[in-house]
Amino acid sequence: MLSWNVSQNHHQEKDLNITASDSSLATTPTLAVLGFKRQLVYHLHFWAFVAVAPLVLVQWKQDHFLLSGLLLLFCLNALLVIAFLRLKGTYFLKGRLFPLLAVVCAAYSTSINGHSGLYWAYPAATALFFLLPLREAIVSNAIFVAIMAVVSFVKFPEADFWRITFSLGLTCLFAMIFAWLVGKLQQELTRLATTDPLTGCLNRSQLSDVLNSQIQMRERYDRISSLILLDLDYFKTINDQWGHLAGDKVLKEMALRLRKRLRENDKLFRIGGEEFMIVLPETGERDANTLAHHLLAGISGKPFLDNIKLSASASVAEVSRGETWSVWLNRADQALYDAKSRGRNQVINAGRPETTRTPEPDGGIPDPMIS
């Protein structure tokens, strides 16, 4: 379940180096989701400020100085959250003060103002589900409903107490279901936007994010990662001889075979028709090269769909200090091009070009053979 945890988002946003002003220019699904959440937090605080600010004076005039002070604090927090989001792109105090102050103000206002204070409990309870992670919101709302039940038990006739408790509980339930479904929908849309429907591999939308995060690991912590580019050889002939449907099935099987050999942290992309990219965190060029050989052997060693023999070419590139993701990828791309032009079915390292052939069962370099 995708939570509404603004503090977690904050770290992601900092890593992705975005600010409040560029939310409308999201270039990846991840950024679009973060932009959506930021706008939600922004609007909740803005409209809450507009609604509550006049009440500071109203309560002051009624000599409710403590409530007026609490409401003032609520408004100041809303202004700070808005200012931090707009100017720094961060969440002031992780957005935690709004729920706390809203609950305290609503409960206290009900205890001194009766029904006119109670009405504020409903928007406050709803807002919790959009500002806190789901579990935290459920617990906070359970406590809130319990507090409001006690206040209304003391303050109102018994019939009102039951009405208030049930209607507030029902409001919380509806808000929870809505927030939960929106979170699930968001998660599903993100999955659809970030994966290739045919193979289930990541698609290009995640490419720069994933490569950039590996580059940051290299720059900040001197952690090495590598990538492998892998392209099926003469794939066109498979389509030509067996049809596109068979070609699709081969690609699916290819993704399965690759995935089987990868670790959980490794990221498998399909970046072109029959071209795959694997990002290997914490892996140097030598280990990546060994893995690439295993992958190629796994492809050429067993026919696809039981009788389609294939081979693949691959390149390996370890991330270098100071290079951008596109330079890193271009190095790998150039090495893959070399692997193709030197006869295919081989691995070439991008850094120190060296050619090593994958042993063929029959000793030759296979053209795609239909056995």
Ligand SMILES: Nc1nc2c(ncn2[C@@H]2O[C@H](COP(=O)(O)OP(=O)(O)OP(=O)(O)O)[C@@H](O)[C@H]2O)c(=O)[nH]1
């Ligand atoms: N079935 C199927 N074929 C695809 C898909 N995407 C791309 N292709 C095909 O993949 C083939 C790629 O052809 P080329 O780029 O010439 O590559 P190749 O035949 O593998 O030759 P080399 O890479 O040079 O070894 C084309 O025929 C595309 O139509 C897909 O999703 N499904």
